[in-house]
Amino acid sequence: xxxxxxxxxxxxxxxxxxxxxxxxxxxxxxxxxxxxxxxxxxxxxxxxxxxxxxxxxxxxxxxxxxxxxxxxxxxxxxxxxxxxxxxxxxxxxxxxxxxxxxxxxxxxxxxxxxxxxxxxxxxxxxxxxxxxxxxxxxxxxxxxxxxxxxxxxxxxxxxxxxxxxxxxxxxxxxxxxxxxxxxxxxxxxxxxxxxxxxxxxxxxxxxxxxxxxxxxxxxxxxxxxxxxxxxxxxxxxxxxxxxxxxxxxxxxxxxxxxxxxxxxxxxxxxxxxxxxxxxxxxxxxxxxxxxxxxxxxxxxxxxxxxxxxxxxxxxxxxxxxxxxxxxxxxxxxxxxxxxxxxxxxxxxxxxxxxxxxxxxxxxxxxxxxxxxxxxxxxxxxxxxxxxxxxxxxxxxxxxxxxxxxxxxxxxxxxxxxxxxxxxxxxxxxxxxxxxxxxxxxxxxxxxxxxxxxxxxxxxxxxxxxxxxxxxxxxxxxxxxxxxxxxxxxxxxxxxxxxxxxxxxxxxxxxxx
Amino acid sequence: xxxxxxxxxxxxxxxxxxxxxxxxxxxxxxxxxxxxxxxxxxxxxxxxxxxxxxxxxxxxxxxxxxxxxxxxxxxxxxxxxxxxxxxxxxxxxxxxxxxxxxxxxxxxxxxxxxxxxxxxxxxxxxxxxxxxxxxxxxxxxxxxxxxxxxxxxxxxxxxxxxxxxxxxxxxxxxxxxxxxxxxxxxxxxxxxxxxxxxxxxxxxxxxxxxxxxxxx
Numbered sequence: 001x002x003x004x005x006x007x008x009x010x011x012x013x014x015x016x017x018x019x020x021x022x023x024x025x026x027x028x029x030x031x032x033x034x035x036x037x038x039x040x041x042x043x044x045x046x047x048x049x050x051x052x053x054x055x056x057x058x059x060x061x062x063x064x065x066x067x068x069x070x071x072x073x074x075x076x077x078x079x080x081x082x083x084x085x086x087x088x089x090x091x092x093x094x095x096x097x098x099x100x101x102x103x104x105x106x107x108x109x110x111x112x113x114x115x116x117x118x119x120x121x122x123x124x125x126x127x128x129x130x131x132x133x134x135x136x137x138x139x140x141x142x143x144x145x146x147x148x149x150x151x152x153x154x155x156x157x158x159x160x161x162x163x164x165x166x167x168x169x170x171x172x173x174x175x176x177x178x179x180x181x182x183x184x185x186x187x188x189x190x191x192x193x194x195x196x197x198x199x200x201x202x203x204x205x206x207x208x209x210x211x212x213x214x215x216x217x218x219x220x221x222x223x224x225x226x227x228x229x230x231x232x233x234x235x236x237x238x239x240x241x242x243x244x245x246x247x248x249x250x251x252x253x254x255x256x257x258x259x260x261x262x263x264x265x266x267x268x269x270x271x272x273x274x275x276x277x278x279x280x281x282x283x284x285x286x287x288x289x290x291x292x293x294x295x296x297x298x299x300x301x302x303x304x305x306x307x308x309x310x311x312x313x314x315x316x317x318x319x320x321x322x323x324x325x326x327x328x329x330x331x332x333x334x335x336x337x338x339x340x341x342x343x344x345x346x347x348x349x350x351x352x353x354x355x356x357x358x359x360x361x362x363x364x365x366x367x368x369x370x371x372x373x374x375x376x377x378x379x380x381x382x383x384x385x386x387x388x389x390x391x392x393x394x395x396x397x398x399x400x401x402x403x404x405x406x407x408x409x410x411x412x413x414x415x416x417x418x419x420x421x422x423x424x425x426x427x428x429x430x431x432x433x434x435x436x437x438x439x440x441x442x443x444x445x446x447x448x449x450x451x452x453x454x455x456x457x458x459x460x461x462x463x464x465x466x467x468x469x470x471x472x473x474x475x476x477x478x479x480x481x482x483x484x485x486x487x488x489x490x491x492x493x494x495x496x497x498x499x500x501x502x503x504x505x506x507x508x509x510x511x512x
Numbered sequence: 513x514x515x516x517x518x519x520x521x522x523x524x525x526x527x528x529x530x531x532x533x534x535x536x537x538x539x540x541x542x543x544x545x546x547x548x549x550x551x552x553x554x555x556x557x558x559x560x561x562x563x564x565x566x567x568x569x570x571x572x573x574x575x576x577x578x579x580x581x582x583x584x585x586x587x588x589x590x591x592x593x594x595x596x597x598x599x600x601x602x603x604x605x606x607x608x609x610x611x612x613x614x615x616x617x618x619x620x621x622x623x624x625x626x627x628x629x630x631x632x633x634x635x636x637x638x639x640x641x642x643x644x645x646x647x648x649x650x651x652x653x654x655x656x657x658x659x660x661x662x663x664x665x666x667x668x669x670x671x672x673x674x675x676x677x678x679x680x681x682x683x684x685x686x687x688x689x690x691x692x693x694x695x696x697x698x699x700x701x702x703x704x705x706x707x708x709x710x711x712x713x714x715x716x717x718x719x720x721x722x723x724x725x726x727x728x
Contacts, residue, residue: 298594302591302592303591305591305611305612305613306521306524306591306612308612308613309521309524309589309591309612309613309614310521310523310524310527311613312613312614312615312616313524313527313528313531313614313616314523314524314527316531316615316616316617317527317528317530317531317534317616318527320531320534320616321534331527334523334526334527337523338523
């Protein structure tokens with residue numbers, strides 16, 4: 001069901017549905033309005049003819065000789081021909097279809113004036129027709145063109161409940177076509193106050209035809225609008241979705257391993273542009289992290305290659321031929337040195353990994369930091385003697401809380417570096433002092449210093465000042481580990497260096 | 513055959529040198545870049561094994577400077593095995609590459625190959641009259657029978673064979689057969705030449721008086 005999961009298609013479908021509903025509502029309303037207008041016109045025509053017919057109905061002279069006929073063109077007033085309005089049967093007095101009581105009266109005469117005759121001409125496409133019955137349901141007159149089987153002209157049917165005044169026709173005086181036989185006729189049925197029924201009907205076939213055409217036109221126009229609407233909508237949706245597709249295509253490439261890919265951010269201000277920018281910066285960070293990780297793994301592997309080479313070469317040489325015990329001993333010693341070096345490297349790597357993961361558990365015990373420094377200085381003294389470097393320490397007793405072994409590792413590392421990178425007969429000065437709530441340890445050497453471009457990388461992993469091993473086992477991880485230890489204690493470590501002036505490391509640790 | 517090894521890891525340098533000496537090479541060593549370049553420029557080595565990461569001058573720099581004066585075949589030892597490193601090495605003028613950690617056998621084979629190539633020899637087997645020299649197995653056959661030679665004698669034969677048609681001076685032979693630590697007696701070379709002639713026929717090595725020796 002991929003199509004229903006696609007945002008594009010879901011949007012398209014919803015958009016299409018809404019468009020169809022709107023168009024259908026609009027079309028139906030337009031059709032209804034047109035239909036109502038047409039039928040109102042027809043109804044006007046019908047009512048006009050009812051009036052004509054009512055006027056053409058000549059009643060016999062009333063007993064008082066008073067000709068109460070209304071002037072032509074005017075509907076009869078609301079009174080009986082004998083001037084007794086109360087004579088009208090009130091509405092609802094007679095059950096439907098029950099004829100009112102018979103009154104023996106003469107039938108009114110009907111004479112359609114010749115000037116009105118054209119209203120009922122057979123040549124009229126509407127073919128108006130009529131039938132007039134007396135109140136006792138006798139036919140007074142009917143047109144010749146009346147179709148068969150119209151509802152109103154069922155013999156004997158009498159609309160007792162619908163005695164209406166011609167000029168005040170309520171809605172239900174109209175009888176739109178309701179039966180199958182009757183579907184293209186519209187008729188109006190009126191009962192005059194005097195009891196005569198005048199029914200006028202006409203064919204609405206032309207109107208219906210026209211309405212069908214209108215419906216067809218509306219449907220056609222609606223269809224065209226729907227088509228262009230959907231096409232335009234699809235285009236808009238595609239346009240709106242395109243950046244998402246780009247983002248997803250880029251993400252796919254990145255997940256396939258090409259971290260250098262970036263989303264092309266054309267519209268930086270739009271929501272998607274912002275999203276793309278955020279994703280791009282995430283990708284950049286990912287790439288950097290991956291590159292660092294890769295570099296780290298590569299460096300670690302590289303550091304392991306040399307000791308492994310030593311072991312391989314030593315053992316292969318030793319095994320090439322029979323040798324004396326001293327020679328084997330030499331080989332074993334060389335292998336041991338290589339193994340120690342690998343162990344040291346692996347321990348450093350593991351320590352770094354633990355610090356990175358925040359898993360290194362540090363002791364939190366108070367101890368005298370100055371004593372630690374003195375111990376470390378003692379430890380590196382042989383190396384200093386070997387290089388002819390003088391170590392001087394200025395440290396007052398100062399208690400700090402932390403892991404004394406780990407911090408001793410930092411101090412030893414800094415002192416060893418200071419000795420190793422020093423000039424012969426150089427000096428290493430270690431100073432511990434309190435500054436505010438910080439214990440500040442500075443270890444300065446008088447060596448060649450570190451080139452300015454290398455300073456930012458000093459605490460990086462596998463950094464070595466001269467790009468080569470300066471001593472077996474120095475993998476360039478010491479300062480990285482020192483930094484991790486100091487920072488795990490909530491402290492900071494900094495370096496300052498001037499070429500041929502010397503390098504100074506400053507460690508700041510919180511006091512107490 | 514005289515080889516220079518430039519490598520700063522002492523245990524690796526020692527065992528490589530020992531193994532190559534046991535293979536019959538004369539081996540000089542240097543444990544830093546500056547000494548390495550000094551040696552490489554001062555002596556006509558048959559090949560140089562050069563580590564990339566060195567204190568002082570690094571392997572690339574040594575190679576670049578050496579190529580200005582000498583075409584000595586160079587086998588690089590590197591701990592980096594990325595393509596860009598190999599390309600850089602080969603472009604700078606290295607003849608071949610061995611990535612650490614390596615097997616000694618591979619180093620030997622590559623060393624033989626670069627020495628052979630520098631002498632325009634394409635195969636392991638050199639045939640000179642009735643003498644056949646298999647440089648891979650370090651065996652010499654005379655009239656299709658294997659001949660027992662000492663390591664030094666073999667080196668002499670191989671060096672002369674690789675420089676076939678050239679007059680090889682005594683100084684050259686001393687330089688290529690003995691390393692800097694050997695206090696070689698001046699007549700030691702004559703002893704070796706004489707022994708080779710006994711084993712491979714007197715006419716195998718011709719003497720050019722006042723110039724040196726030659727294999728036609």
